[in-house]
Amino acid sequence: MKKSILLTLSITLTLISGFTFSEEQVVGLDRGIGGVESLRGDTELETTRPADPMKKVPRDQVDIESSYVFQPPLIPHHIRHYEVSLNANKCLSCHSWTKAKQMGATKISVTHFINRNDEVLADVSPRRYFCLQCHVTQADAKPLVGNSFERVKSLQ
Ligand code: HEC
Numbered sequence: 001m002k003k004s005i006l007l008t009l010s011i012t013l014t015l016i017s018g019f020t021f022s023e024e025q026v027v028g029l030d031r032g033i034g035g036v037e038s039l040r041g042d043t044e045l046e047t048t049r050p051a052d053p054m055k056k057v058p059r060d061q062v063d064i065e066s067s068y069v070f071q072p073p074l075i076p077h078h079i080r081h082y083e084v085s086l087n088a089n090k091c092l093s094c095h096s097w098t099k100a101k102q103m104g105a106t107k108i109s110v111t112h113f114i115n116r117n118d119e120v121l122a123d124v125s126p127r128r129y130f131c132l133q134c135h136v137t138q139a140d141a142k143p144l145v146g147n148s149f150e151r152v153k154s155l156q
């Protein structure tokens with residue numbers, strides 16, 4: 001939409017309601033971002049923003065202590081090219097109960113076999129199939145939003 005139309009519109013609205021738009025908001029509206037700057041920055045919805053650089057996963061992984069009970073442990077190795085899709089789950093080629101011993105990896109825990117009805121399945125539960133939903137690497141990624149979480153007392 002033309003900036004001039006929006007400006008006229010905002011002035012009309014101001015006159016009727018006493019509600020004012022700042023110049024910045026008008027520009028924001030004009031740019032299709034509704035005057036809102038999000039985590040994506042002020043990129044318009046229809047614009048493809050260049051991807052952020054890949055996070056570096058450090059070679060030396062540390063043993064990071066848990067902050068709460070039942071926290072998914074961090075992944076202590078790289079995961080590049082590890083496919084998790086309809087056809088393949090690379091993670092399970094090392095972490096499944098049949099492969100873990102041979103690969104020297106930790107077995108997925110029993111909780112990973114329980115479905116949402118609390119039934120224990122013979123194979124990984126569908127809700128645990130996409131490992132990276134819960135487990136992440138130890139890349140040095142700064143939090144995107146502020147957070148005042150504190151470790152539970154029993155783990156302090
Ligand atoms: C080539 C074998 C292999 C593959 C593939 C693999 N891992 Fe691992 N993983 C290991 C081994 C070995 C360990 C033991 C710790 C280490 O690396 O020193 C481990 C450790 C872990 C741990 C930590 C377990 C704990 O008790 O702290 C997590 C979580 C994990 N892997 C998740 C994943 C996920 C998610 C994927 C898929 C994206 C994956 N792994 C793919 C071999 C593998």
Ligand code: HEC
Pocket residue numbers: 070071072073089091092095106107108109110111112124127128129130131132133134135
């Ligand atoms: C819905 C979240 C979720 C998903 C999805 C998930 N995990 Fe976990 N995982 C956890 C939690 C929480 C724990 C810690 C508590 C426990 O042992 O269940 C854990 C524990 C583990 C452990 C350590 C087990 C141990 O005995 O210390 C490994 C290894 C692991 N997961 C691998 C995987 C792999 C491989 C996948 C994909 C096939 C996967 N997880 C999918 C949440 C998840």
